[in-house]
Structures are given as structure tokens and as C-alpha cells.
Amino acid sequence: xxxxxxxxxxxxxxxxxxxxxxxxxxxxxxxxxxxxxxxxxxxxxxxxxxxxxxxxxxxxxxxxxxxxxxxxxxxxxxxxxxxxxxxxxxxxxxxxxxxxxxxxxxxxxxxxxxxxxxxxxxxxxxxxxxxxxxxxxxxxxxxxxxxxxxxxxxxxxxxxxxxxxxxxxxxxxxxxxxxxxxxxxxxxxxxxxxxxxxxxxxxxxxxxxxxxxxxxxxxxxxxxxx
Amino acid sequence: xxxxxxxxxxxxxxxxxxxxxxxxxxxxxxxxxxxxxxxxxxxxxxxxxxxxxxxxxxxxxxxxxxxxxxxxxxxxxxxxxxxxxxxxxxxxxxxxxxxxxxxxxxxxxxxxxxxxxxxxxxxxxxxxxxxxxxxxxxxxxxxxxxxxxxxxxxxxxxxxxxxxxxxxxxxxxxxxxxxxxxxxxxxxxxxxxxxxxxxxxxxxxxxxxxxxxxxxxxxxxxxxxxxxxxxxxxxxxxxxxxxxxxxxxxxxxxxxxxxxxxxxxxxxxxxxxxxxxxxxxxxxxxxxxxxxxxxxxxxxxxxxxxxxxxxxxxxxxxxxxxxxxxxxxxxxxxxxxxxxxxxxx
Numbered sequence: 001x002x003x004x005x006x007x008x009x010x011x012x013x014x015x016x017x018x019x020x021x022x023x024x025x026x027x028x029x030x031x032x033x034x035x036x037x038x039x040x041x042x043x044x045x046x047x048x049x050x051x052x053x054x055x056x057x058x059x060x061x062x063x064x065x066x067x068x069x070x071x072x073x074x075x076x077x078x079x080x081x082x083x084x085x086x087x088x089x090x091x092x093x094x095x096x097x098x099x100x101x102x103x104x105x106x107x108x109x110x111x112x113x114x115x116x117x118x119x120x121x122x123x124x125x126x127x128x129x130x131x132x133x134x135x136x137x138x139x140x141x142x143x144x145x146x147x148x149x150x151x152x153x154x155x156x157x158x159x160x161x162x163x164x165x166x167x168x169x170x171x172x173x174x175x176x177x178x179x180x181x182x183x184x185x186x187x188x189x190x191x192x193x194x195x196x197x198x199x200x201x202x203x204x205x206x207x208x209x210x211x212x213x214x215x216x217x218x219x220x221x222x223x224x225x226x
Numbered sequence: 227x228x229x230x231x232x233x234x235x236x237x238x239x240x241x242x243x244x245x246x247x248x249x250x251x252x253x254x255x256x257x258x259x260x261x262x263x264x265x266x267x268x269x270x271x272x273x274x275x276x277x278x279x280x281x282x283x284x285x286x287x288x289x290x291x292x293x294x295x296x297x298x299x300x301x302x303x304x305x306x307x308x309x310x311x312x313x314x315x316x317x318x319x320x321x322x323x324x325x326x327x328x329x330x331x332x333x334x335x336x337x338x339x340x341x342x343x344x345x346x347x348x349x350x351x352x353x354x355x356x357x358x359x360x361x362x363x364x365x366x367x368x369x370x371x372x373x374x375x376x377x378x379x380x381x382x383x384x385x386x387x388x389x390x391x392x393x394x395x396x397x398x399x400x401x402x403x404x405x406x407x408x409x410x411x412x413x414x415x416x417x418x419x420x421x422x423x424x425x426x427x428x429x430x431x432x433x434x435x436x437x438x439x440x441x442x443x444x445x446x447x448x449x450x451x452x453x454x455x456x457x458x459x460x461x462x463x464x465x466x467x468x469x470x471x472x473x474x475x476x477x478x479x480x481x482x483x484x485x486x487x488x489x490x491x492x493x494x495x496x497x498x499x500x501x502x503x504x505x506x507x508x509x510x511x512x513x514x515x516x517x518x519x520x521x522x523x524x525x526x527x528x529x530x531x532x533x534x535x536x537x538x539x540x541x542x543x544x545x546x547x548x549x550x551x552x553x554x555x556x557x558x559x560x561x562x563x564x565x566x567x568x569x570x571x
């Protein structure tokens with residue numbers, strides 16, 4: 001009996017040590033509009049106008065670690081829906097098998113096109129999340145909704161649902177940021193997007209289009225590592 | 227050791243057989259047909275899943291006010307289309323802009339809807355459920371309503387091994403039912419199997435069909451799965467641009483999915499907006515494209531003018547594509563026996 005207890009104790013200690021050793025690559029995403037924090041429910045006034053965002057969500061995934069341009073780790077099927085009104089979604093972790101050296105993190109803003117011709121998915125990619133066009137297959141990669149003084153809409157609203165997986169309207173963009181630690185803290189600056197869309201005419205974009213493709217490129221240009 | 231190898235071999239063969247039966251038992255590939263494109267390995271079709279999908283297909287709970295089911299626009303007795311409706315009416319008698327397509331042999335289809343907007347059969351049901359002109363419901367609400375029904379807990383448990391009700395399971399169950407809708411027992415099929423003979427008129431029609439129609443409405447599915455211009459003028463109210471609506475490529479303007487002609491006699495009216503009530507109108511349209519000087523930059527440009535006799539012969543052949551066993555198949559109809567068995571539980 002004593003021997004059995006000893007074995008169980010050794011097993012539990014081994015499990016705990018193993019758990020402690022479990023490596024994670026951590027990602028934290030912040031949202032900004034220029035120099036200001038930008039989250040739903042808080043208005044931001046800048047040189048352009050006053051903007052109040054009501055919904056701000058974006059898919060990030062297919063993270064990849066690279067060392068001198070060579071892939072050393074990849075999570076191709078892990079996607080995260082970052083909802084800036086919910087702080088539990090703005091940071092997440094990816095399990096690492098071992099300690100590895102890397103100098104760059106690469107990831108998709110959006111969802112890989114191959115996953116979008118593969119039937120239904122669960123988790124963050126479940127269409128129930130409201131980030132899926134049901135009338136025409138495909139994920140909405142970024143949902144930006146709110147009000148702006150500049151919007152010519154009767155209620156001064158803007159609704160930008162950016163997505164599209166079919167060539168040449170595939171709007172997902174692969175981005176890279178320098179990173180050599182097991183934590184990436186990145187900012188998405190939405191200001192380039194607000195400068196790109198002419199709110200007097202483009203206050204509603206809700207289907208795959210050339211504009212959506214360019215808009216996602218604008219989001220890429222607004223990324224930076226902290 | 228030898229015994230272990232033997233047992234492992236037998237077990238492997240048994241597993242392989244179980245998998246094969248699981249994928250093919252409910253969807254037999256008719257002789258001479260190509261292999262289905264539906265990925266059965268990712269949604270193994272079982273009786274339990276088909277039963278659940280069939281109950282969902284006939285349940286108006288999928289619509290916002292529980293008045294419209296999938297069956298409302300896809301009735302089994304008319305090859306799963308909406309008889310006598312140019313375009314379907316959905317919730318609150320709202321009118322859509324396209325003719326409800328017939329549903330059959332879907333495991334062989336690569337894309338769905340007249341404009342190919344849906345790329346996977348599993349995802350198809352989401353479109354009508356959320357379309358404000360059809361069922362006008364939201365996905366979270368559908369799942370909430372299903373979870374509130376005891377009999378769905380039972381049906382999901384039976385189909386998937388536990389009572390979790392989620393989007394993926396709901397969609398895969400509906401797809402599992404849809405892939406069982408195989409129509410392959412028309413007079414044409416029986417003729418091909420040597421079990422029936424065409425009349426002289428049907429034979430003439432078949433020859434004309436082979437010569438002029440088969441490029442797009444290719445045997446044995448009677449569609450090539452592609453998109454084509456049909457030469458009918460744009461409806462100024464509906465303003466439907468077809469495939470362009472999805473791809474935004476100007477070259478795709480007015481391209482519509484080539485529908486199957488199987489069971490075409492049941493699926494009137496015709497064309498993507500249902501503007502033609504009779505097959506004879508369709509034949510008269512295609513048969514006079516040349517004399518009306520309508521060029522479409524597709525195979526229809528080589529279609530000669532068809533005499534009225536030839537048009538009648540073609541219609542006679544098209545009628546041989548009617549599969550009464552398919553439309554009368556009780557396994558595809560309202561799931562009365564499943565509902566009754568649920569009542570006993």
C-alpha cells in the first residue's frame with residue numbers, strides 16, 4: 001500500500017512538473033486609433049472626426065514562428081476571434097513543443113481560403129459567432145461598426161464587414177512582426193482603415209470586393225509589435 | 227504472435243468494411259455514374275444522422291416564426307422544388323428573387339444556388355435559414371430553439387453519441403439527409419440498364435438531346451455543374467446578375483448554374499426566375515435563339531433552329547427523366563414514422 005502511494009505521489013509530481021514545463025507562445029492584441037485606445041463603447045476624437053465604435057472584431061490565426069526566414073513552428077488550424085469588447089478574447093496562447101529560437105512571428109489577418117471550402121467548423125470559426133456570410137459562403141475577417149461625424153449615412157453609421165476568400169477577392173493577409181520572445185504584444189491601429197474609406201460614400205461595405213481587399217491591407221499597415 | 231497479427235488484420239478489415247458501409251450504405255452510386263464529390267469521410271452518413279436531418283428539413287422551427295421549413299419551398303412530391311411558383315415566398319409571404327431549385331443527386335454537386343454562392347453542401351442550409359426573404363432566422367436562435375426541445379436532445383444523442391447541439395452537427399445532419407436524395411430510376415435510367423425501351427419519338431428526342439443539349443446538361447447527371455448564359459433578357463425588377471453577384475467579375479455577368487434536367491417535368495416553372503411555365507416554352511426559347519440573332523458566346527451559339535416537331539420530340543425525351551419512384555419515396559417525405567417513434571420515447 002505504501003509503495004502504491006509512493007508511485008502515485010511520484011506520478012503526480014511528474015505531472016505537475018510536466019505542466020510547469022508546458023511552453024506557451026502568448027499573444028496579446030491591443031486596439032488603437034492613432035495614439036488613442038480604441039474599444040467599443042468609448043468615443044475617440046482625432047483630427048478626422050469623433051468616432052464611436054459599437055462592434056470591433058477581427059480574426060487572427062495560422063500563427064507561424066520563423067528564424068531567419070525559416071519556419072520553425074506553425075499552428076495552421078488555430079484561429080482566434082478577437083472581440084475588443086471582450087477582454088477575454090484579446091489574449092490567447094499557443095502550445096509549444098519545445099524551446100526554440102525565432103526572430104519573427106507571422107500570422108493571418110483573416111481565415112485561410114482552404115478552410116472556407118471545407119464545410120462547417122466549430123470553436124472560434126463556428127458560424128454562430130456571427131462572423132460568417134451565410135448568403136454567400138465565407139468568413140467576415142473584420143467587423144467594424146459604429147458612428148462617425150463624417151459618415152453621410154442618415155444616422156452617421158458605418159458598417160464595414162471585410163472578407164472574401166475567392167481569388168481575386170481573397171482579402172486575408174499574412175502579416176509578420178519581429179519577435180524573439182514567447183510573447184507577442186501587438187497593436188492594431190485602425191486609423192489607416194478610417195483614412196482609406198471615404199465615409200461620405202463608403203460607410204457600408206458588407207461583401208467581398210476590391211475595396212475590402214485593400215482595406216485589409218490597410219489593417220496590415222496598421223500593425224505593430226510593442 | 228501470429229494470433230495477434232490475425233486478430234489485428236481481421237479487426238482492420240472489419241473497420242474498413244464498417245467505414246465503407248457507413249459511407250455508401252445510404253448513398254449508392256448508380257452504375258455508370260461518376261464518384262460523388264461530397265466528402266463522405268468528413269461526414270459519415272448513418273441512418274441516425276439521416277433521420278435527424280430529415281426531421282430538421284421538415285421542421286419549421288428553423289424559421290423565425292416557425293412557419294417555414296425547408297420543405298416549404300422544396301416539396302418531395304415535385305422533386306423538392308416549389309411547384310407553380312416562379313420565385314418562392316418565404317416568411318410572411320415575402321417574395322424572393324429566384325426559382326427554388328430541385329434537390330437531388332446533391333452529392334455530385336460542387337456548388338449550390340443559381341449563382342454558385344455556396345461552396346459546400348454542409349453550408350447550404352445556412353443560406354435559407356438566415357435569408358430575410360426566406361426563413362429570416364438567426365443561427366444562435368435556431369440552436370436555442372433546438373436545445374429547448376427534448377426530442378432533439380434524443381435525436382442528436384442518437385446521431386452523434388451525446389446531446390450536444392451545435393451548428394456543425396445541425397448542418398451535417400441536414401446534409402446527410404440531402405445526400406440520400408438520389409434519383410436514378412427514371413425511364414431513361416431503366417432504358418440505360420436494358421429494362422425499358424424508348425418510343426420512336428423519345429428516341430428522336432434523345433438523339434437531338436445528345437447532339438444539342440448534352441454539352442451543358444451532361445449525362446448521367448444531366449448537368450455539367452457549370453455556369454452558362456441562357457439568353458433570356460434581364461428582368462428589370464429582379465436585376466439578377468447571376469455568378470457576377472459572387473465573383474464581381476464582369477465576364478461572369480448573367481451566368482447561371484446549369485440545372486439538372488432530371489425530373490424536369492415535376493419542377494416547373496423554369497429558368498432561374500421561373501418565368502417559363504412549360505417545357506415547350508423553354509424549348510421554343512432555345513430553339514429560336516439563332517433566328518432571333520441572340521449570340522451568347524457559349525455552346526448555345528451552335529444550336530440550330532429547331533422545328534416544332536423537333537421541340538416536341540425533345541420534350542418527349544425529357545419526360546423520360548421523370549423518376550416517380552424518387553418523388554413518391556416515403557423515406558424522403560415527412561418523417562411521420564420518426565415523429566411517432568419519438569412520441570413513444
